[in-house]
Amino acid sequence: MPELKLFVSPGSCARVPTIALEEVGVPFDTELVRTAINQQKSPEYLKVNPKGKVPVLVVDGVPMSENVAILSWINRTFPDANLLPKAADDFEACQQIGDLAFFSGTVHPFVTRIAMPMKFISDVDLSFDIVRSKGKEDMQPVMAMINDRLANQPWWYGDDWSVVDGYLFWVWWRITGVGFDPAPFPHIQDHISRIQERPSVQRAMAREAANVEILKAEGNYRAPK
Ligand SMILES: N[C@@H](CCC(=O)N[C@@H](CS)C(=O)NCC(=O)O)C(=O)O
Known part of the structure; x- marks a missing residue:
């Protein structure tokens, strides 16, 4: 071990x-x-x-x-x-890496704009809200896509939980904790309720x-x- x-x-x-x-x-x-x-x-x-x-x-x-x-x-x-579904072949395994990379490389930078706008600007007083608002705006289509994906399945990959769901849980907790409106994304909210039951x-x-x-x-x- x-x-x-x-x-x-x-x-x-x-x-x-x-x-x-x-x-x-x-x-x-x-x-x-x-x-x-x-x-x-x-x-x-x-x-x-x-x-x-x-x-x-x-x-x-x-x-x-x-x-x-x-x-x-x-x-x-x-x-x-x-933690990830058993991949049938290299192609599927690489698609799963793509899902992790999507959260790390696409979603996370939007999280940072929303949650840590001070990292992008030196003039905090003038620009804090501008950076955060733009981050929230850019996050909308990303969350809409994820919300659609979860409309008819409990987890990112369907019936089985994966660590990609854990990634979504962190992202959602982080952005809603600083004022991202959860209301338009009910399937993500349901997903978060489900995942919080996981030991x-x-x-x-x-x-x-x-x-x-x-x-x-x-x-x-x-x-x-
Ligand atoms: N690409 C990295 C990003 C890691 C990252 O941005 N971590 C943040 C916390 S969520 C951090 O350490 N921030 C401290 C800093 O930037 O000073 C990964 O996916 O592991």
Whole structure:
């Protein structure tokens, strides 16, 4: 069994591999990165991930960054957990990588505009709302497409849950937490209610809640707003 340590920050996209590892049921440690004080840019952390981002999964002492890679590795290493459907061939396997890349490379940047507009601008007072509003506008067709996909099936791939559903859960939690209107997307809302019943998701959220308490006790907690 590999020794696993996941670098995380509450509310971040590190939630997705946390859910994946909880779903597998393998023992793993998490290490808290304090983004409120930019610990992800500290010299120590940059040795782990020169990109200065979470998540990082350290496998037997060797770090791996990027959700697409981390989730693919967990899926391949623990195939019995069915984090992704069993692919019939290379083409289907690559389509699944495409789904993870869609969330990482297309959806996530819109999330950042909505949830962290200050990352795009230096003049916070003048431009904060402009960036956030444009992010919300650009997110509409993306969420409409996902809402349509979920109209007649409970999960992204049909009847069976996958880690792509975990990705959607994080995205939705993050954007609705800062004012993205959920009303036009009832099938996504139903999906979120379903996924919150999943024990792996509840365990991942409990890990995050414990880390939030640590940050609050230290004075390093920054609530989403
Ligand atoms: N492409 C990366 C994106 C990772 C990412 O943007 N992580 C955010 C948290 S959701 C982060 O670490 N932000 C801190 C920063 O940019 O300083 C992935 O999919 O893993």
